[in-house]
Amino acid sequence: xxxxxxxxxxxxxxxxxxxxxxxxxxxxxxxxxxxxxxxxxxxxxxxxxxxxxxxxxxxxxxxxxxxxxxxxxxxxxxxxxxxxxxxxxxxxxxxxxxxxxxxxxxxxxxxxxxxxxxxxxxxxxxxxxxxxxxxxxxxxxxxxxxxxxxxxxxxxxxxxxxxxxxxxxxxxxxxxxxxxxxxxxxxxxxxxxxxxxxxxxxx
Amino acid sequence: xxxxxxxxxxxxxxxxxxxxxxxxxxxxxxxxxxxxxxxxxxxxxxxxxxxxxxxxxxxxxxxxxxxxxxxxxxxxxxxxxxxxxxxxxxxxxxxxxxxxxxxxxxxxxxxxxxxxxxxxxxxxxxxxxxxxxxxxxxxxxxxxxxxxxxxxxxxxxxxxxxxxxxxxxxxxxxxxxxxxxxxxxxxxxxxxxxxxxxxxxxxxxxxxxxxxxxxxxxxxxxxxxxxxxxxxxxxxxxxxxxxxxxxxxxxxxxxxxxxxxxxxxxxxxxxxxxxxxxxxxxxxxxxxxxxxxxxxxxxxxxxxxxxxxxxxxxxxxxxxxxxxxxxxxxxxxxxxxxxxxxxxxxxxxxxxxxxxxxxxxxxxxxxxxxxxxxxxxxxxxxxxxxxxxxxxxxxxxxxxxxxxxxxxxxxxxxxxxxxxxxxxxxxxxxxxxxxxxxxxxxxxxxxxxxxxxxxxxxxxxxxx
Numbered sequence: 001x002x003x004x005x006x007x008x009x010x011x012x013x014x015x016x017x018x019x020x021x022x023x024x025x026x027x028x029x030x031x032x033x034x035x036x037x038x039x040x041x042x043x044x045x046x047x048x049x050x051x052x053x054x055x056x057x058x059x060x061x062x063x064x065x066x067x068x069x070x071x072x073x074x075x076x077x078x079x080x081x082x083x084x085x086x087x088x089x090x091x092x093x094x095x096x097x098x099x100x101x102x103x104x105x106x107x108x109x110x111x112x113x114x115x116x117x118x119x120x121x122x123x124x125x126x127x128x129x130x131x132x133x134x135x136x137x138x139x140x141x142x143x144x145x146x147x148x149x150x151x152x153x154x155x156x157x158x159x160x161x162x163x164x165x166x167x168x169x170x171x172x173x174x175x176x177x178x179x180x181x182x183x184x185x186x187x188x189x190x191x192x193x194x195x196x197x198x199x200x201x202x203x
Numbered sequence: 204x205x206x207x208x209x210x211x212x213x214x215x216x217x218x219x220x221x222x223x224x225x226x227x228x229x230x231x232x233x234x235x236x237x238x239x240x241x242x243x244x245x246x247x248x249x250x251x252x253x254x255x256x257x258x259x260x261x262x263x264x265x266x267x268x269x270x271x272x273x274x275x276x277x278x279x280x281x282x283x284x285x286x287x288x289x290x291x292x293x294x295x296x297x298x299x300x301x302x303x304x305x306x307x308x309x310x311x312x313x314x315x316x317x318x319x320x321x322x323x324x325x326x327x328x329x330x331x332x333x334x335x336x337x338x339x340x341x342x343x344x345x346x347x348x349x350x351x352x353x354x355x356x357x358x359x360x361x362x363x364x365x366x367x368x369x370x371x372x373x374x375x376x377x378x379x380x381x382x383x384x385x386x387x388x389x390x391x392x393x394x395x396x397x398x399x400x401x402x403x404x405x406x407x408x409x410x411x412x413x414x415x416x417x418x419x420x421x422x423x424x425x426x427x428x429x430x431x432x433x434x435x436x437x438x439x440x441x442x443x444x445x446x447x448x449x450x451x452x453x454x455x456x457x458x459x460x461x462x463x464x465x466x467x468x469x470x471x472x473x474x475x476x477x478x479x480x481x482x483x484x485x486x487x488x489x490x491x492x493x494x495x496x497x498x499x500x501x502x503x504x505x506x507x508x509x510x511x512x513x514x515x516x517x518x519x520x521x522x523x524x525x526x527x528x529x530x531x532x533x534x535x536x537x538x539x540x541x542x543x544x545x546x547x548x549x550x551x552x553x554x555x556x557x558x559x560x561x562x563x564x565x566x567x568x569x570x571x572x573x574x575x576x577x578x579x580x581x582x583x584x585x586x587x588x589x590x591x592x593x594x595x596x597x598x599x600x601x602x603x604x605x606x607x608x609x610x611x612x613x614x615x616x617x618x619x620x621x622x623x624x625x626x627x628x629x630x631x632x633x634x635x636x637x638x639x640x641x642x643x644x645x646x647x648x649x650x651x652x653x654x655x656x657x658x659x660x661x662x663x664x665x666x667x
Binding site: 016021024030031044055069076103105111178 | 321
């Protein structure tokens with residue numbers, strides 16, 4: 001079965017290279033002709049993100065997933081996610097606030113965690129009225145990342161009720177381990193804006 | 204977005220990718236990000252050539268370079284030959300999930316890595332982060348390059364409580380631990396790596412503990428730590444090198460050879476590893492494998508200056524071990540007298556010993572000339588083995604005994620024990636060897652050493 005995973009991974013890899021080629025062409029055209037094709041680039045990156053997530057889900061379901069944990073500066077991570085999302089949200093009339101109070105580098109899988117946050121913000125954008133907030137803080141020795149919106153909240157706060165994306169996110173959170181503790185994903189309602197809250201805790 | 208803090212128009216970029224489309228994409232992204240000068244390299248060799256001639260400010264290197272090469276290998280090679288100035292940015296570009304696994308495990312990492320596809324804005328953001336980090340560490344790197352280690356350590360300590368000290372807390376600890384290793388303070392390095400592990404089980408930090416223990420000659424602990432690091436990271440090839448070194452010091456040459464062969468199959472063009480494999484195979488008595496590995500190094504390690512006179516000596520050594528005196532003589536006689544005279548005394552001793560074994564006629568007088576020195580000075584274990592063999596081959600019992608005693612009594616006795624026994628056996632010296640072992644063991648007991656050290660010493664005292 002190892003073969004199948006290799007075939008899938010190599011297919012995803014090639015597809016992402018093609019997408020990168022497309023994005024580079026678009027970026028060059030934007031620069032050359034003074035265009036703004038940010039939405040086209042956003043769609044390309046979203047497609048690439050979806051491919052990666054599908055592969056990650058496959059690995060997780062087969063229990064073959066391994067994190068790539070590196071020291072990451074939390075404020076930088078938040079800023080990057082904001083960079084990926086802010087323009088797109090603005091087109092939908094939504095603002096994204098970022099609040100990070102964590103000074104320290106944190107050991108986490110930077111790319112998978114960024115993907116979870118990107119995905120959470122995309123989800124939030126479908127329900128938010130006008131605002132979304134991404135915040136990072138420390139609680140009980142854990143890193144606490146939250147995505148909140150001012151929509152009407154989750155009808156069901158069980159991550160399993162929300163399809164594969166959140167299941168994968170919950171599993172990735174859980175794979176983050178330090179000494180005896182492991183990470184978690186929690187959905188609730190309320191928060192700063194009174195809407196849906198997704199909270200990712202990493203030890 | 205705020206205007207970039209770096210003026211990319213003034214920076215020289217180098218894009219390294221074997222795929223033309225991907226290369227063009229990277230160039231387009233760099234240019235959109237503001238780059239004016241973007242040089243292109245089509246692969247590993249081309250990149251080395253360009254970097255040697257004109258060091259770029261920013262390298263964007265794809266992880267997959269084709270031809271059995273990876274961006275990680277390029278990075279390792281650039282560091283090995285010190286071709287990257289401290290302020291050059293090396294950014295790995297990858298579409299590969301597997302590279303993230305590599306970067307999470309290994310000690311030698313690029314400044315950052317970025318996953319395709321990405322926008323010019325994201326590239327700018329990442330490069331600015333790297334530049335800020337480099338600026339933060341610049342005084343430290345300058346002190347380290349000067350060899351002013353106390354100052355470098357003091358800078359790390361002073362930074363720990365600063366704002367940046369929080370932002371880069373793992374990097375500060377990693378640099379501190381590496382500095383302790385470099386300055387020979389293994390206990391402090393161990394403590395620092397363990398401090399990192401208290402926060403997270405990074406494979407590179409676990410391997411660091413193993414290395415620090417190895418330096419303290421606490422080999423079985425080192426072995427168990429390195430096994431843990433390897434279990435946590437399948438892509439961590441350097442950990443296998445360290446494991447092999449520990450195995451050799453423990454006298455387990457077959458395991459060392461097995462580990463290195465398995466990894467070398469996956470990294471066929473890592474010639475530092477091939478050198479290590481040759482050493483392990485030779486100590487393991489597998490002369491043919493040793494010879495094949497060294498021949499591969501000398502034929503294919505194409506970096507200018509990579510193949511040294513020491514490598515030629517190592518090749519000759521494997522040929523002598525394989526019983527091919529003619530080939531060994533040929534390699535040795537190709538060395539110029541000026542090259543030999545430029546070698547440090549131990550290497551000259553190896554040269555003289557190997558030539559004396561391969562061609563007694565041509566080598567005897569040089570070896571005889573060194574004899575007084577060889578009786579008197581300290582020599583590394585590999586050199587003592589060469590001298591021992593030449594002495595046995597030439598019937599010089601006194602010189603042979605002197606080398607064998609020093610080897611058995613030294614810290615590396617497990618490393619060389621098997622090879623020593625083979626050599627005595629080869630020259631019908633088994634009784635002499637047993638006698639020397641007995642004497643060394645008695646000396647140790649006389650000094651009140653309860654741990655007789657070499658596995659072989661215990662064996663010998665029990666022998667009839």
